[in-house]
Amino acid sequence: METRLRGVGVSHGVAIGAVRHMGTAVLEPPAKQIPEQEAEREQARARQAMDAVAADLTARGHLAGGEAQDVLEAQSLMAQDPELLADVERRIAVGSTAERAVYDAFASYRALLAGAGEYLAGRVADLDDVRNRIVARLLGVPMPGVPDSDEPYVLVARDLAPADTALLDPALVLGFITEEGGPTSHSAILARALGVPAVVALPGATELAEGTTVAVDGSAGEVFVSPGARKRAELEALAAERKAALAASTGPGVTSDGHRVPLLANIGGPSDVAAAVEAGAEGVGLFRTEFLYLDDSERAPSVEQQTAVYRSVLEAFPDRRVVVRVLDAGADKPLAFLHPSDEPNPALGVRGLRALLDRPEVLRDQLTALASAAEGLPVHLEVMAPMVADRADARAFAEACRAAGLHAKSGAMVEIPAAALRTGAILREVEFVSLGTNDLAQYTFAADRQVGAVARWQDPWQPALLDLIAASARAAAEAGKTCGVCGEAAADPLLACVLTGLGVTSLSMSPTALPYVRSTLAKYTRAQCERAAGAARAEDGAEEARRAAGAVLSGE
Ligand SMILES: C=C(OP(=O)(O)O)C(=O)O
Ligand SMILES: [Mg+2]
Numbered sequence: 260m261e262t263r264l265r266g267v268g269v270s271h272g273v274a275i276g277a278v279r280h281m282g283t284a285v286l287e288p289p290a291k292q293i294p295e296q297e298a299e300r301e302q303a304r305a306r307q308a309m310d311a312v313a314a315d316l317t318a319r320g321h322l323a324g325g326e327a328q329d330v331l332e333a334q335s336l337m338a339q340d341p342e343l344l345a346d347v348e349r350r351i352a353v354g355s356t357a358e359r360a361v362y363d364a365f366a367s368y369r370a371l372l373a374g375a376g377e378y379l380a381g382r383v384a385d386l387d388d389v390r391n392r393i394v395a396r397l398l399g400v401p402m403p404g405v406p407d408s409d410e411p412y413v414l415v416a417r418d419l420a421p422a423d424t425a426l427l428d429p430a431l432v433l434g435f436i437t438e439e440g441g442p443t444s445h446s447a448i449l450a451r452a453l454g455v456p457a458v459v460a461l462p463g464a465t466e467l468a469e470g471t472t473v474a475v476d477g478s479a480g481e482v483f484v485s486p487g488a489r490k491r492a493e494l495e496a497l498a499a500e501r502k503a504a505l506a507a508s509t510g511p512g513v514t515s516d517g518h519r520v521p522l523l524a525n526i527g528g529p530s531d532v533a534a535a536v537e538a539g540a541e542g543v544g545l546f547r548t549e550f551l552y553l554d555d556s557e558r559a560p561s562v563e564q565q566t567a568v569y570r571s572v573l574e575a576f577p578d579r580r581v582v583v584r585v586l587d588a589g590a591d592k593p594l595a596f597l598h599p600s601d602e603p604n605p606a607l608g609v610r611g612l613r614a615l616l617d618r619p620e621v622l623r624d625q626l627t628a629l630a631s632a633a634e635g636l637p638v639h640l641e642v643m644a645p646m647v648a649d650r651a652d653a654r655a656f657a658e659a660c661r662a663a664g665l666h667a668k669s670g671a672m673v674e675i676p677a678a679a680l681r682t683g684a685i686l687r688e689v690e691f692v693s694l695g696t697n698d699l700a701q702y703t704f705a706a707d708r709q710v711g712a713v714a715r716w717q718d719p720w721q722p723a724l725l726d727l728i729a730a731s732a733r734a735a736a737e738a739g740k741t742c743g744v745c746g747e748a749a750a751d752p753l754l755a756c757v758l759t760g761l762g763v764t765s766l767s768m769s770p771t772a773l774p775y776v777r778s779t780l781a782k783y784t785r786a787q788c789e790r791a792a793g794a795a796r797a798e799d800g801a802e803e804a805r806r807a808a809g810a811v812l813s814g815e
Contacts, residue, residue, distance in 0.1 A: 261487045266436070266461030267714070268480030269447035271775050273498035274413055274434030274456045275474045275491060278467045281416035282403040288358040288394060295354075302348050305357040308396040309347075312389065313338035326530050330385065337389045343368060358397040365390035384418045384440075405432075413473050417465050429453050434475040436482055438464040450477075451771040458482055460714065478752070478775070501775070508778035511541055512766065518785040520759050522777055523580065523767035525745060529568060532575045534770040539777070542579035542639070544693065544767020545745035546572060548625070549592050558596050559586075559621050562628045569632035573640065580639045582693065582745075582767070584672065585625050585656075587611045587645035591709065597621065606707065611646025611672075616655055626663035633667065643670035643693055648677050653688035674698035674746075679727035682734035682742070692735055694763070696746030700724050719748035720801035720808075725761065729796065732762035743767055752779035757808050759785065760792030783812055 293301060313335045320331030337343070343364055350360035365386060373383050391403045406412070411433050418439040435450045435457035450457030456477030467473065467484065474483040474494050478501075483490050512522035523544030524535035528551065535543065551560055551568055560568075573581055588594040589602075589610030597618060602608035615622040626642065633640045642665060644656040653671045660669040671688075673679050674695030682692055696719050701708045703724055704716030728744070735742035743765035744758050750772035756779060758766060766776060783791075791811040795804035 260485065261490055262484045264461055264463065264482045264484065266458040266464070266480050266482065268457075268477045269440075269459050270435070270450035270455060270457035271478045271772065272434070272454075272456035272501070273474065273476050273478075273494045275472065275486070275494065276411055276413045276433040278415050278436075278469055278471045278473055279406040279408055279412035280465070280467075280469055281414060281419065282406065288356065288362050288398065290359055291356050292354045293351075293356055298351050298354075301351045301355075301357040301360075304397065305347050305351060305361060305393075306344065308357070308361070308393050309338050309344060312392045312396060315392070316389070329530070333382075334385050334389050337386055338393065340368075358394050361390060361393050361397065365393075413475055415464055415467055427453065429455055434477065435459075436461055436464045436467070436473070436475060438462065451769050454771055501778075505774040505778055508774050508781065509539055510777075512777055512780055514759065514780055514783055514785045514788060516784040516786075518759070520755075520763075520780060521580070521765040522773055522780075523582070523743070523745075523765055524770045524773065525767050526572070526770075529571045529575075531770070532572055536575060538770040538773040540770060540773060542576055543572070543581040543583075544743055544749075544765060546581065546583045547587070548584060549587050549594075552586055552588065552594055553592070559624060562624050562631075565625060565628035566632045569629055570636070573632055573636050573638045577637050578639070580641060582641045582643055582670070582743075583629060584643050584645055585612075585622060586615060588614050606701065612644040612652055612656060613646060615644070615659075616652075619659065622659050623663055626660055626665050629667065630663055630665045640667040641670055641691060642667050643672055643689075643691070645672045645695070646674060646698070647671035647685060648675045649681065650684040650688055653685040657688045672745075673731050673742075674702070676703050676727055679731040682731040683738060686735060686738040686740050691741045691743070692731060693743045693745045693767070694728055694731060694748075696724065696728070696744060696748035699727060699746065703727060715801075718801040719746065719751065719754060720795065720804045722796050722798055722800070722804050724748075725757070725792070725796050725804065728758065728763065729761045729792070732764075735764070736762055741765065750776065752776050753791075753805065753808060753812065755780060756783055756788045756812060757792045757795050760788030760790070787812060 316331050316335035316338060320328040323331060346364040347360045350363055351357060369383055369386055372386060395403060405427060408431060411431050413434045413436060414432050415436045418437050432455055434455050437459045438461060440447060440459040447457060447459055456475050458475055458477055458480050461482060472485055474486040474491060476494060512520045521541045523542045524540035525545040526532060526535055526543055527547045588597045589608060590606040597614045609617060629642055642660060647653050657669045668690040670691035670693060671685050672695045673682060673692045678685055685692060697708060700717050700719060706713035706716035708717060732742045741764045744763050745767040748754050749766040750768035752775045755766050755776045768776060791808040794807040794811045798804040798807050
């Protein structure tokens, strides 16, 4: 019987195929005592296994290349971590077997990581994968991982580890379904990079029977189990229609009546540039620079290092707009050198611009690097600050930009409700605003981005969020300045139309979402987008708002 399951769609498209489960995690090795004289041999076994897994991960990285290689190399470093190895050896010295010592040592490191904010918590799946590989090796059982299959399949997993996703063959993997994970998980990022449909956070996903046919709608976040002939035909037609529309979708973002809405890319570094250019991004709407700083949490990269990285991105977009966000450390992206002390509630603490204003030399170095990176290039560089709360914040940032001799527009992210309500005041100090709807939702609904139990309020269709976006866009229009959206909301094609109707002037998203947004926007007039926005705001819930906007646009 056909059943419909609902999760979170994180990569567009439709995939229909048989379920194949990811090789599951290794069983917990029994807690056995070994005699003292065996300790040395066990320690050597553990070291060998850790080295072999590290070498294997590095080799997989070379094979995969690109963004996946960075992730796999980071995992390889985990397998060689001297502190972890010392802990493993200590445990063996007091009677543990090698596999049990690895299991326990990783468990205590895991607990540390899981409690350390979203960015590090996101690395827990990577760490678990490294542990599983080492334990499997020690036990002499097959490595957990991607199923062997010659037939295309829909991959189902609790969460996907980068070591496996990096090697997935897009010709065989029709789509992903995971039980855990969110829009920022590796599963989501890699599914988008591979261009396969994916639904994450699907309750009960791991209980789907092996071989069952499922239809994954990565745009709607739905999975149909044993879809009937009618549903299959409907989804296949939808997929074909989307594919044709996408193939025909090139050029700039524009409504059917010619209202321009530049479509820009969100990038995390130079390795994302190629995908952005290929997808026809009209520039970059959000360059998240914190990835540069996460390699070494003890110190900031030098001005020269930063300059080289920024320049390589700026060079790729001649005569285009590139909006660089200065370091957004804290909360989900903790950095030891900026956050020496613990905060009870880091999302409400010294995060983003607040941390930079406390350490002006870090901000100055970044702005100096940006100024020299842009020198002599024909690019339209714009620089914005994360977590601007009020006019004083905006002024401090604009002054720092001027002091660094930066010839670029300065801007503020609007991701705190206060900033959305008082965008007019902020725009007296800076030249543009960009709405970060991920954090704006978090702070509007007092709903932590990292907590699955409050995911309902992270839905960007929430009318209260739309109200704040409307207020901010209106203030920007009155000031004659631009107001883009660079949060995940912009990647939802229907919502992109609503945002346009609310007066947003550009949309920035992960490159793979660009063709979907471009082709949807091209179907409707600006007036239709405005009516859809009005209909959505007239509702009191996210689902109702989505439905109301959809009804207006489909002419129901
Ligand atoms: C774009 C945003 O920033 P980040 O997701 O990096 O916090 C946002 O908050 O919407
Ligand atoms: Mg943010």
